[in-house]
Amino acid sequence: MTGPLTVQEPSGSARPGQEKRRPSLWWVLGAIAVPFVRGSSRLRVHDAHKLPATGAFVLTPNHLSNIDPLVVAVAVWRLGRAPRFLAKASLFRVPVIGALLRSVGQIPVERGGMHRAAIPLDAARRLVEHGQCVIVYPEGSLTRDPQLWPMRGKTGAARLAIELGIPLIPVAQWGSQRLMPVNTTRLTLHLRRPRIDVRFGDPVDLSEWAGRATDAQALHAATTRVMAAITELLAQVRDEPAPRERWDPRGHGQTETGVF
Incomplete structure (x- = not known):
């Protein structure tokens, strides 16, 4: 029931994968997560070359299911980058889980809107100093759209990139x-593994708002x-x-939820 994760990108392209080659706890997590995703789904990654191979960036996925972070993390890890998320601060207060999240550079964020944005911004700056990426779900929560299209976004991801x-x-x-x-945490296993498509896009041009992060x-x-770019990619996938x-x-x- 297992098979390779499919990565579709131009022939001759190469990914250095420095973060993936460096010994760390990521190796242990990857050894668990990658086989699980491979065994339970058919993950196809499109336009992988558009994910920066080096340097800091903000990655903004749409949000359909509670298992999305694992899917995105595996896709990013397979392309040689270590996935670091903005995560609800409450998770960091859970014994063992909190320590594990901190050990791999995840960023805790309190609910409450932009007045608390200094917390993730300070942490994100440290990632930038080391040329790392941060993954932010701009919708703030699972989409409420009945047809699962991206809903109205929150400004945190754009603020991070601009700031x-x-x-x-x-x-x-x-x-x-x-x-x-x-809206469940229940896995549905199939005789035929469901196909999951992940498509990366070109960087969103935010240059006209440079210096206006507040x-x-x-x-x-x-x-x-940003939300228009994500929606356009999803329309291509669907x-x-x-x-x-x-x-x-x-x-x-x-009621709106989320950290930004």
Whole structure:
């Protein structure tokens, strides 16, 4: 039931994978996570060459299922980069799990909006100093869109990229909801492993908002562009047109969650 993870990129391309080659706890985690994903799904990575092989960047995936972080982490790790997420601070207070998250450079974030953004920004700056990446789910939580399209985004990811002056790479993934249904933590194993597609995009151009990381209007405009890029990638993966308007939880009586 196992098979290789498929990476589709231009012939002749190479990825140095310095982070992956350096001995660390990531080796142990990868030895667990990669076989699990390989054995339970058929993961296909498209346009892998668009994920920077070196240097710091912000990666912004869409969010369908509670297993998404594992899928994205495996895709990023297989391409030679160590996946570091902004994660809810409450997870870091769980015995053992908290220590494990800190040991591999995950970043705790308190809920409460932009007034607490200094915490992840300080941690993210340290990643930049070492040329590492940080993964931020700009929707802040699982999408509330009934058709699972990206919903209205939060400004944290754009703020990080603008504040730190690093690229923001959009990524869309589709199929994880077949492995772990939406709004559950229950795995659904299939005789035929479900296909999961992960497609990386070109860096989102945020240059017109450079130096405006504390300007709310600029951040909302930048976030709109980020979400449009993710949605366009997802439309390619799903091979169907995206809705004209993005789902806004506030307009449907839904409580917003998330860290940004």
